[in-house]
Amino acid sequence: MSYRSNAAEAWYPDPQSTATESEILLDLLPPASLTQPLWRSLVGNLRDTFAPEKLPPLQLTSRPVNVALLLGERLRLPWFRTVFTNIGDVISPETLPPLELESRPVDVGELITDQLSHFWWGSLLRNLADRVAPEAMPALNLTSKPILDIIPKSWILLPLWSEVVDTPKVFYPDKPKPADAMRPANLQPVALPVEKREALIAEPTAADLLRDIRRSRIRQRIWIGLAAAQVLFMVAMALGKF
Secondary structure (H helix, E strand, O other): OOOOOOHHHHOOOOOOOOOOOOOOOOOOOOOHHHOOOHHHHHHHHHHHHHOOOOOOOOOOOOOOOOOOOOHHHHHOOOHHHHHHHHHHHHHOOOOOOOOOOOOOOOOOOOOHHHHHHOOHHHHHHHHHHHHHOOOOOOOOOOOOOOOOOOOOOOOOOOOOHHHHOOOOOOOOOOOOOOOOOOOOOOOOOOOOOHHHHHHHHOOHHHHHHHHHHHHHHHHHHHHHHHHHHHHHHHHHHHHHHO
């Protein structure tokens, strides 16, 4: 397929008569692996699993970076491993080498986390000092031209009609309530017969609810005991390490 406009065909010879003309072959069809049958894809996956292709060693031109445990491996860890790791990081954090900065540091003042970690009287004293003796700042260098008239003089500002008209406030009387609404409600408890009370007590859902509450209390005690055992184990490991 030749990429030439219709206007340029008058200056170029016929492509069929030129044997050395370069053509760009475009293949916009989907790959053959997309239309292959299921059994062939299964066989290919099994072959890659048991007899993978031997590739030459990878040549890295950049400096490798130690990223520790990969995110996929970290997500495949069981939950108790992450609990032990978190407790170990709190008790005995890892000592990391000093950070190597390749960019020029910029003084940003005090960080927001440091400001939030201060006590309330520190911010109170700082605010009083700013009010009594504010810090002398240099003059602000403005690069834009100030606008003299933000609102043009040709505009007409009209107030709201409620601010112009002054009328006395009129309060209409409330609508009369019907006679049924004034009837006092009977809030006295109604005595139930003995048969209905026994039926309410012997309801099967109440027994299921009590059983679920007992089981939840037992599970709570088991989980609390496991957590306490993990904490004691990590403390014992930390003390034995030192």
